[in-house]
Amino acid sequence: xxxxxxxxxxxxxxxxxxxxxxxxxxxxxxxxxxxxxxxxxxxxxxxxxxxxxxxxxxxxxxxxxxxxxxxxxxxxxxxxxxxxxxxxxxxxxxxxxxxxxxxxxxxxxxxxxxxxxxxxxxxxxxxxxxxxxxxxxx
Amino acid sequence: xxxxxxxxxxxxxxxxxxxxxxxxxxxxxxxxxxxxxxxxxxxxxxxxxxxxxxxxxxxxxxxxxxxxxxxxxxxxxxxxxxxxxxxxxxxxxxxxxxxxxxxxxxxxxxxxxxxxxxxxxxxxxxxxxxxxxxxxxx
Numbered sequence: 001x002x003x004x005x006x007x008x009x010x011x012x013x014x015x016x017x018x019x020x021x022x023x024x025x026x027x028x029x030x031x032x033x034x035x036x037x038x039x040x041x042x043x044x045x046x047x048x049x050x051x052x053x054x055x056x057x058x059x060x061x062x063x064x065x066x067x068x069x070x071x072x073x074x075x076x077x078x079x080x081x082x083x084x085x086x087x088x089x090x091x092x093x094x095x096x097x098x099x100x101x102x103x104x105x106x107x108x109x110x111x112x113x114x115x116x117x118x119x120x121x122x123x124x125x126x127x128x129x130x131x132x133x134x135x136x137x138x
Numbered sequence: 139x140x141x142x143x144x145x146x147x148x149x150x151x152x153x154x155x156x157x158x159x160x161x162x163x164x165x166x167x168x169x170x171x172x173x174x175x176x177x178x179x180x181x182x183x184x185x186x187x188x189x190x191x192x193x194x195x196x197x198x199x200x201x202x203x204x205x206x207x208x209x210x211x212x213x214x215x216x217x218x219x220x221x222x223x224x225x226x227x228x229x230x231x232x233x234x235x236x237x238x239x240x241x242x243x244x245x246x247x248x249x250x251x252x253x254x255x256x257x258x259x260x261x262x263x264x265x266x267x268x269x270x271x272x273x274x275x276x
Contacts, residue, residue, distance in 0.1 A: 019174065022216070026180060
């Protein structure tokens with residue numbers, strides 16, 4: 001499967017999950033059409049807005065250009081919504097990470113797989129279906 | 139110009155207007171990708187959600203299938219947004235009409251150009267930039 005297909009399939013899976021959770025979902029049209037670059041997938045419910053930039057990426061580090069990340073998070077801010085980077089790790093599943101957990105290097109926003117796993121929020125928690133698990137001591 | 143190009147150009151114009159008015163805008167990807175058919179253009183600002191189904195149509199009547207109209211208005215309802223049909227009349231401009239102003243026939247939701255002009259809301263009013271003009275008597 002080409003890299004494009006893997007990304008498109010990953011997006012389609014996420015869209016199905018969001019739809020099952022009762023959200024109105026939209027996949028955004030390809031680049032060049034929107035005046036301000038917009039995240040890939042938008043989920044909406046009762047006025048709540050969650051925007052996802054989706055990356056299917058096999059590797060120890062994920063890099064997103066300053067331009068993409070800043071424009072997309074600005075888009076979500078104007079909308080009044082939340083913004084997550086969804087990192088689909090092949091054979092492991094999705095990690096959902098906020099922009100604030102990326103490190104800014106000269107050219108990119110970078111995140112290691114290790115840090116992504118540490119800071120990832122579960123989709124069910126983002127969607128408000130489940131509270132984040134906390135370790136309880138007796 | 140083909141019918142497709144006219145429609146795409148009309149959408150692009152609308153997207154520009156929405157962007158100028160300070161909205162985060164998105165053009166939705168083609169059919170088949172979204173589980174529930176979604177309106178063509180979504181404008182968002184500070185949590186406000188406005189969804190537009192766009193039709194570039196030269197004729198005295200506009201017809202939209204029950205399926206399209208019902209699924210798209212349901213999408214907007216789940217999202218917690220407003221829903222408008224944008225009718226771009228060649229050489230006249232846009233008319234924005236609510237679903238409730240269409241007549242339900244056996245196969246379609248129908249609206250005459252005459253009624254569309256009567257019930258149309260101005261874009262600036264929808265966006266909250268201008269109040270609807272009312273005729274004042276001295």
